[in-house]
Amino acid sequence: MDFEMELIELVPELRAYSRRSTGSPDVANDLVQDTVVRALEKRSTFRPGTNLRAWAFTILRNIARDRGRQLGRRGPHFPIEVEDLCLASPPTQEKHLQHQDFARAFGRLPRQQRWILMRVGPDGESYDAVARRLGVAVGTVKSRVSRARANLRTIERRLERAH
Numbered sequence: 321m322d323f324e325m326e327l328i329e330l331v332p333e334l335r336a337y338s339r340r341s342t343g344s345p346d347v348a349n350d351l352v353q354d355t356v357v358r359a360l361e362k363r364s365t366f367r368p369g370t371n372l373r374a375w376a377f378t379i380l381r382n383i384a385r386d387r388g389r390q391l392g393r394r395g396p397h398f399p400i401e402v403e404d405l406c407l408a409s410p411p412t413q414e415k416h417l418q419h420q421d422f423a424r425a426f427g428r429l430p431r432q433q434r435w436i437l438m439r440v441g442p443d444g445e446s447y448d449a450v451a452r453r454l455g456v457a458v459g460t461v462k463s464r465v466s467r468a469r470a471n472l473r474t475i476e477r478r479l480e481r482a483h
Contacts, residue, residue, distance in 0.1 A: 433468035
């Protein structure tokens with residue numbers, strides 16, 4: 321049997337030994353792949369008639385030791401999943417421009433409409449509380465809020481068309 325075929329037949333044994341040694345299928349597969357590559361590269365150093373299995377396992381152990389020394393120098397390797405990577409921050413220009421457009425449109429509302437939207441919007445007052453403060457019915461407050469929002473959308477559309 322030729323060298324390559326004998327080496328290929330050893331792969332399952334190399335993999336099993338490597339898995340037991342490392343406890344990780346991924347690391348074991350990497351070690352076996354590196355072992356096969358190195359064996360093929362160093363084929364000229366193998367003496368025909370000697371034990372290929374022992375020679376291949378020696379290569380595997382040497383590669384594993386080299387990696388162990390590298391790990392000691394570099395520290396542990398932690399696999400990083402692509403979804404965990406945050407290589408860049410999301411763009412903020414669009415949000416900033418939207419905020420500017422909204423502020424411009426909001427500033428063009430009549431003062432009373434700005435006031436009512438501020439009360440029931442970010443301040444979070446209830447319609448009932450605003451109605452009591454103004455001395456009007458809750459339905460009146462809801463109607464004023466609705467008109468202010470509609471007016472704000474109209475102003476925003478006009479500003480969009482102007483750009």
